[in-house]
Amino acid sequence: MDVQISLLIPLLTFVIIAFASESISKFFAKIHLPLISGLIFTGIIVGPYVLKVISIDALDHLTYLLDISLAFIAMAAGNELHIVELKDSLKSIKYNTFSQLILTFVISAFGIFLLADYIPFMNNMETGIKISISALLGTIFIARSPSSAIAIIKEMRAKGPFVSTAIGVIVLIDVLVVIFFAIVFSFTESVIDHIPLNISLMGEILLELLSSVILAYIIAKLMELVFSLKIFQPVKTAIVILLGYSAFIISELILNWSLQNFNIHFFVEPLLVALLASFYITNFTKHKLEFSDILHKNGLWIYVIFFTLTGANLSLDLFAKVWGIALILFLIRIGGLYFGSILGGLAAKNSKQHIKYGWFPYLTQAGIGIGLATEISEKYPEWGHDAFTIIIAVIVLSQIIGPPLFKYSILKVGEAHLKAPDHKFDGIKDLLIFGYENISHAIALELERSGWNIKIATFLPPEKIEHLRNLEIISINKIDLQTLKKLDSDKIEAALLLLDDKKNYQIAELLYEHFGTREVIVRITDKENYQKFKDLNCYVIDPSKAMINLMMQYVKSPTSATLLLGELKGQSSIDIEVRDLTVVGKYLRDLHLPQDVIVLSIERHNQIIITHGYTKLELGDIMTVVGSEKSLEEVELRFGIM
Numbered sequence: 001m002d003v004q005i006s007l008l009i010p011l012l013t014f015v016i017i018a019f020a021s022e023s024i025s026k027f028f029a030k031i032h033l034p035l036i037s038g039l040i041f042t043g044i045i046v047g048p049y050v051l052k053v054i055s056i057d058a059l060d061h062l063t064y065l066l067d068i069s070l071a072f073i074a075m076a077a078g079n080e081l082h083i084v085e086l087k088d089s090l091k092s093i094k095y096n097t098f099s100q101l102i103l104t105f106v107i108s109a110f111g112i113f114l115l116a117d118y119i120p121f122m123n124n125m126e127t128g129i130k131i132s133i134s135a136l137l138g139t140i141f142i143a144r145s146p147s148s149a150i151a152i153i154k155e156m157r158a159k160g161p162f163v164s165t166a167i168g169v170i171v172l173i174d175v176l177v178v179i180f181f182a183i184v185f186s187f188t189e190s191v192i193d194h195i196p197l198n199i200s201l202m203g204e205i206l207l208e209l210l211s212s213v214i215l216a217y218i219i220a221k222l223m224e225l226v227f228s229l230k231i232f233q234p235v236k237t238a239i240v241i242l243l244g245y246s247a248f249i250i251s252e253l254i255l256n257w258s259l260q261n262f263n264i265h266f267f268v269e270p271l272l273v274a275l276l277a278s279f280y281i282t283n284f285t286k287h288k289l290e291f292s293d294i295l296h297k298n299g300l301w302i303y304v305i306f307f308t309l310t311g312a313n314l315s316l317d318l319f320a321k322v323w324g325i326a327l328i329l330f331l332i333r334i335g336g337l338y339f340g341s342i343l344g345g346l347a348a349k350n351s352k353q354h355i356k357y358g359w360f361p362y363l364t365q366a367g368i369g370i371g372l373a374t375e376i377s378e379k380y381p382e383w384g385h386d387a388f389t390i391i392i393a394v395i396v397l398s399q400i401i402g403p404p405l406f407k408y409s410i411l412k413v414g415e416a417h418l419k420a421p422d423h424k425f426d427g428i429k430d431l432l433i434f435g436y437e438n439i440s441h442a443i444a445l446e447l448e449r450s451g452w453n454i455k456i457a458t459f460l461p462p463e464k465i466e467h468l469r470n471l472e473i474i475s476i477n478k479i480d481l482q483t484l485k486k487l488d489s490d491k492i493e494a495a496l497l498l499l500d501d502k503k504n505y506q507i508a509e510l511l512y513e514h515f516g517t518r519e520v521i522v523r524i525t526d527k528e529n530y531q532k533f534k535d536l537n538c539y540v541i542d543p544s545k546a547m548i549n550l551m552m553q554y555v556k557s558p559t560s561a562t563l564l565l566g567e568l569k570g571q572s573s574i575d576i577e578v579r580d581l582t583v584v585g586k587y588l589r590d591l592h593l594p595q596d597v598i599v600l601s602i603e604r605h606n607q608i609i610i611t612h613g614y615t616k617l618e619l620g621d622i623m624t625v626v627g628s629e630k631s632l633e634e635v636e637l638r639f640g641i642m
Contacts, residue, residue, distance in 0.1 A: 010058035014065070014309075017046050017053065021308040022300070036307045036399055040392070043311020044319075054312050062309060063378075064245075069306035070371040071244035071274045074178070076295050077368055078278030080146045080171045092161070093168035096344030100169065100362065101142055101176060103343060104336030109138030111332035119325055120318075121386040132191040133387070136376065139184045140391055141333045142177045143369035144170040144362055148399065152364075152406050157513075157535075160415035162354050166361035166406075169344075174368050175275060181372050182209060182269040189265060192380070204266065211268045215250060216276035219243050220285075223277060227287035237294050247273035271371055310370055310392065313377075318389045326393030333394065337362050353413055360409035363402030365395045417509070419537070420516035428453050430491050434507055435498030436460055436473065443496065444471050457487055459499075479506045481514060494519040497538075501529045505536075512536045572629050573600075576639050578621040583639065589613035597627035597635055 025038030046053040054062075113134040116122040122130055149170050153163055186205045226239050247270035258266035281291050337359040345355035373391040377384040410416045429452045433440050436458035444454040448471070456473045458465065465473050476483050484507070489495075495517050497504040504522050511517040520538045524530060533540045578584065583591060588599055588611055602609045603622040609615065611623075625635055 010054070010061045013054065013058065014062060014305075017042070018301070018304050018308055022304045025304070036303065037396060039304060039307035040311035040314075040396065043308040044314055044316060045311075047312035047314065047316075049314070049316035059309070059312060065305050066309055066374060067248040067270075068241065068245045069302050069309075070271060070374065071247060072241060072295070072298070072302045073306065073368065073371060074271045074274035075244050075278035076299065077146050077171065077174045078275040079282050079292055079295050080150065080167070081175060081279055081282065083283050090168075092165040092344075092348040092350055093172060095347040096165060096169045096341060096358070097172050097176070099344035099347065100337060100340030101173060101180070103340035104142050104333065105135075105138050105180075107336035107339065108141040108329075108333055109134045111335075112137050112329065115325065115328060119390070120321070121383040128191050132188040133383075135184050136181075136188045137387060137391065139177060139181045140369050140372045140376075141329075141336065141394070142173060142180070143365055143372065144173050145364040145369075145399070145402075146171050146174055148364040148403060149361060149406065152403055152410070154535075156407060156410050156415075157417035158410045158415045159417065160413070162357075162413045163361075163410065163415050165348075165350075165354075170362065170364075175279070177368065178269060178272045178275055178372075179209065182212070182267075182272055185269075185375075186267065189267075193265070204264070208267055208269070209272075211254075211266075212272045213276060215247065215268060216273045217280065219247060219273065220277040220280035223281055223291075224285050224287060227281075227285070227290055233294075237298060240291070240294060241298070244274045244277070247271075247277075271368070271375075306370075310374075313385075313388070314392055315385065315389050318386055319393060322386075322390045322393055326390055326397065329390070330394050330397045333398075334359070334363070357409035357412055360405040363398050363405055365398040365402065369395055417513050419512050420514050422516045422518055428491075429493050430455070430488070431494045431496065432457065432487060432489060432492045433496045433498065434458075434504070435496075436465065437498065440496075440498060441471070455487065455492075479503055479510070481510055484510050484515070489515045489517065492517060494521065497522040501525050505529070505532060508533060508536045508538055571627065572632060573624060573626045574632050574636065575603075576623045576625055576636050578617050578619060578623065578639050580639050581619065583617050584619050586617055587613060588615050588617070591617075593635060594627060594631035597625060597631045600624045600626055 021039050021042035024042045025035040028035060028038030028041070045051055048054060048056045048059070112119075113130060116125070116130045116134065122133060125133070146167070149167055152158075153167060183205055186208065223240055223243055226236055226243070229236070247268075251268045251270040251273070254266060254268050258264045278291075282288050341358035341362065342355060345358045350358065370392065373388045377388040380387075431444075431447060431452050431454050433444060433454065433456045436456060440456050444456060448454050454471060456471060457476050458473060459477065460475060462475045465475060474487065476487075489511060492515075495507070495511055497507055497520065499507070501524055504524070508520050508522060511520055520536070521541065522533050522538045523541045523543060524533065525543075527542055530540055530542065593599070599611050599615075601624045602611055602615065602617075603624075604618060604620075617623075623639070625632060627635070
């Protein structure tokens with residue numbers, strides 16, 4: 001019972017800390033620092049070297065959380081390696097990967113060896129051990145951060161050969177570095193433990209790698225079985241994460257068994273096992289989307305656990321002492337990346353601009369690097385903890401400086417696709433409809449009665465267009481920026497896309513990047529394209545679900561469904577943007593709205609707020625208002641004044 005309590009108390013304490021850590025990391029994001037910096041900072045503060053909320057003994061009881069997190073991070077890295085997507089930039093990826101792998105390793109390892117006498121834990125070691133540890137740490141400096149890079153690419157909506165090469169190299173290197181680390185780690189063990197290098201040792205290393213591949217295949221097949229089962233997704237998620245974690249348990253069991261029975265240190269690399277299992281699920285099974293969804297949904301809390309514990313494990317006194325060395329090592333790593341990217345770019349015959357900025361995307365470093373450093377710390381506690389602290393210092397520098405430089409390089413090579421700023425409302429509501437059909441006519445005629453200016457664009461030739469009343473129907477023959485400019489897309493408040501998904505996406509992307517159209521409503525034909533349009537801030541209608549949802553709404557709340565469809569006599573609902581400066585900062589209860597008007601919700605910074613009397617208005621809020629048509633006109637006029 002006492003043992004259970006001693007294990008439970010550190011866990012519950014850490015759960016509370018993790019919630020605080022996640023909130024603190026958001027503050028770091030607001031001041032344009034990486035989230036992981038906030039998580040590591042929180043871990044340092046609550047750790048055994050500052051506030052001592054978590055003791056060293058408690059950290060020992062929480063090592064299994066680190067292993068679970070490492071397994072997840074390795075699976076996330078494997079999930080980003082898509083064979084099909086790498087084919088287009090294969091030549092550039094190949095040359096850049098191997099040039100960076102070799103030069104970053106050689107320059108980093110050589111630099112560490114030259115600085116060995118100035119690194120506290122290395123200065124009294126034998127030359128052979130210094131060389132092997134330098135090689136081991138140099139291997140970690142190769143590692144990248146796919147999660148950080150992908151977050152930046154998504155934020156910038158970046159696409160093009162530069163970005164394709166960068167993400168391919170980043171992910172592929174993270175796969176290769178785990179394999180490379182396993183080999184170097186085995187050689188390092190032989191040097192430190194004074195085991196002579198011979199053919200049998202090489203055979204043992206190859207057998208370890210083969211065992212890692214076999215174990216990865218077994219775990220992957222078990223994951224595939226789990227995905228095929230019709231069970232509650234949280235249960236499925238838990239099993240998948242535990243299967244990844246099982247690589248660490250099995251690795252430990254094999255190591256202990258080999259030592260006890262054969263006096264051989266047979267080590268199966270758990271990070272490699274988890275990564276390869278993920279790679280198999282992603283590329284060779286039909287469960288890629290579900291697997292990616294699980295990793296995406298659970299990534300945040302895993303990273304909160306991992307980086308907070310990482311901060312708590314840092315020796316703050318040593319951390320302060322090694323900053324100078326860490327900065328020098330960081331600059332050495334940059335040198336390896338710089339020369340590696342130039343050599344790779346020249347070999348791949350990349351453009352001068354791509355070669356110039358080619359090293360910028362590769363500075364980011366996080367999960368896999370820290371994971372490998374953790375393995376060293378656990379294997380060699382007498383000096384590994386000091387090495388871990390230095391590596392974390394280098395990684396923190398990489399995470400602070402790397403993301404802004406990656407963003408800068410994307411902008412310089414012209415592969416960013418950011419949202420255009422909103423245009424000013426000219427007092428006339430304009431809607432542009434793409435697609436000529438009965439629905440287009442019905443919507444156009446109805447909105448025209450409400451004072452909207454409607455324009456319909458169609459691919460039909462002019463002679464086949466049946467003009468109705470005063471509707472403006474324009475024939476177009478292609479979708480490009482010039483066509484949208486001729487349609488006065490810079491003046492529209494909304495666009496309705498009723499073409500096929502491919503054309504709809506072309507239009508939505510142009511509206512997003514060049515016109516900043518506030519409301520783009522799109523009807524999709526393939527539900528797999530749903531997220532693509534949501535990423536462009538579109539309102540997506542899936543016809544296969546729309547009717548079912550409408551009927552369900554009638555069953556649950558007939559009145560609201562009737563109101564939604566505009567069938568409630570004399571009543572309607574509209575969205576109104578707050579532009580009147582005199583109401584900004586006021587509570588809703590103090591606005592003296594007409595008695596038959598209700599403010600249902602407010603959209604603010606892409607978040608929906610359910611309103612109450614003490615909700616304060618901000619400039620730019622989009623209010624969803626329900627009431628009589630006459631009263632709504634009055635409210636719209638009042639709030640729309642600048």
